[in-house]
Amino acid sequence: MHKRICILSFILVFSLLSACSSSKGGENRKAERVSNDELVFASTKDIRDINPHLYAGEMPAQNIVFESLVINTPEGVKPGLAESWEISEEGTLYTFHLRTGVTFTDGEPFNAESVKINIDSVVGNIEKNSWLNLVAEIKDTTVIDENTFQLTLKNPYYPTLEELGLTRPFRFISPKSFIGGTTANGVKGYAGTGPYVLTEHKQDQYAIFTLNENYWGEKPRIKTIKWRVMPNHQTILLALEKGEVDLLFGSDGDMVDSDSFKSLMDQDKYSTVISHPVGSRAIVINTNRSVTKDPKIREAFMYAIHKEVIADGIMNGTEKVADTLLSPSVPYANAGLKGVSYNEEKASALLIEEGWMLQSDGYRYKDGKKLELTIYYNSDNAQERTISESMQNDLKQIGVELHIVGEEKQAYFDRQKTGEFDLMYSLSWGLPYDPQTYVSSWRVPSHADYQAQLGLEKKEWLDKTITDLMIEQNEEIRKEMYKEILTYIHNENVYIPLTYSVTKAVHLKALQGVGFNVSQYEIPFEKMYFEAQ
DSSP states (O other): OOHHHHHHHHHHHHHHHHHHHHHHHHHHHHHHTTTTOOEEESSSSOOOOTTTTTTSHHHHHHHHHHOOOEEEEETTESSSSEEEEEEEEEEEEEEEEEEESOOOOOOBBBHHHHHHHHHHHHHHHHHTTTTSHHHHHEEEEEETTTTTEEEEEEEOOOOHHHHTSSSSSOOOGGGGGTTTTTTTOOSOOOOOSSEEEEEEEETTTTTEEEEEOOOSSSSOOOOOOEEEEOHHHHHHHHHEEEEOOOOESSSSTSSSSSSHHHHTTOOOTEEEOOOSOOEEEEEEOOOHHHTSHHHHHHHHHHHHHHHHHIIIITTTTEEEOOOSSTTTTTTTOOOOOOOOOOHHHHHHHHHTTTTTOOOSSSSSEEEEEEOEEEEEEETTTTHHHHHHHHHHHHHHHOOOOEEEEEOOOOHHHHHHHHHHOOOEEEOOOOOTTHHHHHHHHHGOOTHHHHHHTTTTHHHHHOOOOOHHHHHHOHHHHHHHHHHHHHHHHHHHHEEEEEEEOOOEEEEEEEEOOOOOSSSOOOOGGGOOOOOOO
16 A cells, blocks of 8 residues: 555656646756756755764765775775875785875865874774774874875784775865864864865755865866755655756665656656665564564564565565575675575464464464564655565564554664664665675674674674684685674574665766766766766
8 A cells, every 4th residue: 555655646746747847847957057067966864064084974975075095996996095005914014105296175285194194083083983893903003204104903904995995984184174183073174185075055955066176086077066955755856857956866765765766767858777786675683682582583584574575566676685684796795595485384383383372363472472573763764664564564464563663863873772672674884895894893882783683692702703804814714704604693583684775866868977886875976977968
């Protein structure tokens, strides 16, 4: 019913618009664009504070203002603000040779001293940055000369370059923007070295980014990006239809739902693009709760959830069913694990085996206690609500009552820290974070993964193995360690893998160069342009 309502409401909105305005709005928007230099992007989220060393800001905005020493690409790590580098034989000393002639947008020179002060600020704020293991592995930072910088690690840490290239926190901001020698408590401004400059920001309304005229690299063809904040997805769809927006970009929940995306795909006036799978969408089951600490209960849930309904119905076939927590295509993740197919009878049999008997009200009881649990989701993500309702129906078929609770983003994150949940959504972070950074975060107490794994008999072993894995230099040994970790988590049924998630884009046909970076959290605005009319 929910899906049918979504489709009907979407069609109704577009039908009314077509009747009232035809294509007039689109023509007006086209006429307003000056030399095809301005791109309008719509989001339900304000950019907020884009301090590159903290986490309040929107990552696509941070990515076009601030840059890193290296860049993660489909072909591997490539030079960024560092032209080249050497790694010592023991793997603990990295020497970076910086680009010359690069300046921050406030005129300050980018040099080894500015690299040192930025990295020192990130390391000094370890409380905020503990999720990224590299931060804890940094022993020393040294300025060799104006354009040579050395990073010394406590141990050889194999993902060092990949993590230096992430969207945050190892991006560089002008030392003039620091407050009291640090960025931990805020910044005075947002002077980076990237292709764009934030020139105007009206909170919860819009942000304007303009071309960095002194950019050291190839200058983008789009000179102005207007980031418009809109209250909901329906408003965004209306603006797109009227030609007030050029680009929508993101995953389900961030952009538009799958029904709306499918409708846009069917319209000739728009282009739509879908990325390769970028991450894993799963449900994490708390092994430290009274009901779900039973491994047989967790196994029953694996058989009870009809993943095909989620992938083909809710996601309209844009996402594929996930058999394992991480796709076998992810480095080190092809561990030869087998998925579980939907089997209501098998799920019921496992519950009966554990003494949960079906009663006249259609639910199971044991020792007078009803088999019920609660799933929590971020209330900003309508897609998670829909998936929860599908799971609620699946679990009811085997006599389990699932309560659904949506919470505001901060409350949702706070709940992860406490471990006060039965089920929660768990999204892997995709490349370049998977598998190393994602798996490493399982050891961080503020994460739902850590809290959900506390009931495992071998949790201490798991955390130690992950710690040892991160500093293991032998590739073959590392592969075996990943296999042990992923096999253990898989066999313990800590996660219900649902689908492999994708990123989507909808844009006007005149807009060219729309694609995807390695990271799902970045939007490659700098590669886009409007074809000449």
